[in-house]
Amino acid sequence: MPPTDHELMHRCREDASSFDHLVERWQPPVQRAIARLLGPTADVDDLSQEVFLRIYGARHRYQPRAAFSTWLYRIVLNVSRDAHRRRWRQRVPLVDEPWVETEDPHAAAQLSELRSGVSRALARLRPRHREVIVLRHFTDLTFSEIAEALDQPESTVKSRLRVALEKLHHELSRQGFAPQELEE
Amino acid sequence: MNCSDTDPLWIDWLYGELPAEERAALEAHRAECSRCRAAGRRLLATRGALDELAASTPRSLVRPGPTRVRPRRRTAAGIAAVLLALGGWSLAAWLWQRPDDALRKVARPQATAPREPSAAALADLTERLQSLEEMNQLLAGEIERLDESQARRDTDWHRALAGQSSDLSKRLDRIDRNLQALFQAELETTQ
Numbered sequence: 001m002p003p004t005d006h007e008l009m010h011r012c013r014e015d016a017s018s019f020d021h022l023v024e025r026w027q028p029p030v031q032r033a034i035a036r037l038l039g040p041t042a043d044v045d046d047l048s049q050e051v052f053l054r055i056y057g058a059r060h061r062y063q064p065r066a067a068f069s070t071w072l073y074r075i076v077l078n079v080s081r082d083a084h085r086r087r088w089r090q091r092v093p094l095v096d097e098p099w100v101e102t103e104d105p106h107a108a109a110q111l112s113e114l115r116s117g118v119s120r121a122l123a124r125l126r127p128r129h130r131e132v133i134v135l136r137h138f139t140d141l142t143f144s145e146i147a148e149a150l151d152q153p154e155s156t157v158k159s160r161l162r163v164a165l166e167k168l169h170h171e172l173s174r175q176g177f178a179p180q181e182l183e184e
Numbered sequence: 185m186n187c188s189d190t191d192p193l194w195i196d197w198l199y200g201e202l203p204a205e206e207r208a209a210l211e212a213h214r215a216e217c218s219r220c221r222a223a224g225r226r227l228l229a230t231r232g233a234l235d236e237l238a239a240s241t242p243r244s245l246v247r248p249g250p251t252r253v254r255p256r257r258r259t260a261a262g263i264a265a266v267l268l269a270l271g272g273w274s275l276a277a278w279l280w281q282r283p284d285d286a287l288r289k290v291a292r293p294q295a296t297a298p299r300e301p302s303a304a305a306l307a308d309l310t311e312r313l314q315s316l317e318e319m320n321q322l323l324a325g326e327i328e329r330l331d332e333s334q335a336r337r338d339t340d341w342h343r344a345l346a347g348q349s350s351d352l353s354k355r356l357d358r359i360d361r362n363l364q365a366l367f368q369a370e371l372e373t374t375q
Contacts, residue, residue, distance in 0.1 A: 014302065014304065015304065016304050016307070111236070114233065114236065115236060115237050115240055118233045118234060118236070118237045119237060122237075133234065137234045137235070137237075137238045138238055143201075155192065158192070158195040158196070159191075159192070159195075161195055162191075162194050162195050162227075165198075165226075165227055165230045165231065166226065166227075166230075168230050168233075168234075169226045169227075169229065169230040172230070172233065177233075
């Protein structure tokens with residue numbers, strides 16, 4: 001059975017290879033979250049490195065009070081906010097969405113266009129709204145964990161997410177995308 | 185249930201976390217209220233679009249490869265800050281190694297017991313030292329580049345000044361010659 005995150009954090013106080021396991025395990029989701037929060041600029045590499053440096057620096061102070069992921073994403077948010085402040089005049093770059101491989105090229109083109117549109121709309125939201133959407137849709141955190149990561153009550157997180165989704169829908173409509181209404 | 189009662193329920197409804205009783209009440213209200221029906225459809229559609237994007241998002245959005253520290257061009261302020269930090273670090277190291285007990289007491293906190301550094305700590309220190317050396321080399325290169333650039337600018341500036349000075353001298357000579365000619369002409373006229 002693989003060691004838990006808490007165990008790895010505890011071990012990496014003495015053994016650097018445990019930290020390597022932790023990085024290996026968490027680097028892809030961390031990069032994914034940062035890329036969605038800030039856009040997949042070259043900084044994604046450096047910022048995820050900064051996240052893990054902060055974690056390594058805090059290894060002696062780490063207390064497994066809550067889920068490791070909650071603590072990790074709180075650091076991701078802090079690093080992303082710092083980066084956002086550093087380049088606050090710049091627009092969040094757009095994400096080049098991967099091409100979709102399907103048998104129908106027309107459907108593939110439509111799908112890719114929609115994904116790029118959603119990505120663009122997401123990038124245009126205010127950081128607080130983007131954060132709550134990214135934490136809900138691009139990580140495995142529950143509402144209570146998101147609340148803890150954001151240091152907000154769960155009810156605030158939910159009402160913020162509602163506003164964020166409405167704004168995202170508005171942005172999508174403004175760009176000429178009307179997301180297909182799903183069957184209920 | 186009226187429209188304002190639905191506000192705190194939408195997100196749980198959207199993500200399937202609403203208890204059955206409240207869900208039934210909300211659905212009953214939606215059946216009667218076109219505004220809330222539209223709100224629900226908007227939320228579902230937006231969630232669907234996000235799910236689509238999340239499903240297509242690669243595990244990592246950046247190119248694969250080992251993480252690395254990339255050298256960057258430093259501005260003069262950045263260099264100054266790093267040099268100050270290195271200076272502070274060197275001073276601390278110097279204080280630490282001085283045999284003077286009084287200074288050592290100032291620089292080193294009261295240790296509870298002497299400890300042998302572990303192999304991991306030594307490796308960590310070695311790596312940091314290598315990073316510092318690399319940083320030092322980068323800085324030395326950067327300072328050299330700045331010096332060269334400054335020297336080039338100085339040379340260009342002097343050359344431009346010398347050129348301007350020469351132009352001015354020539355113009356003064358011409359003015360002087362013109363004045364002399366005018367003066368001569370004036371003299372001839374009066375005579």
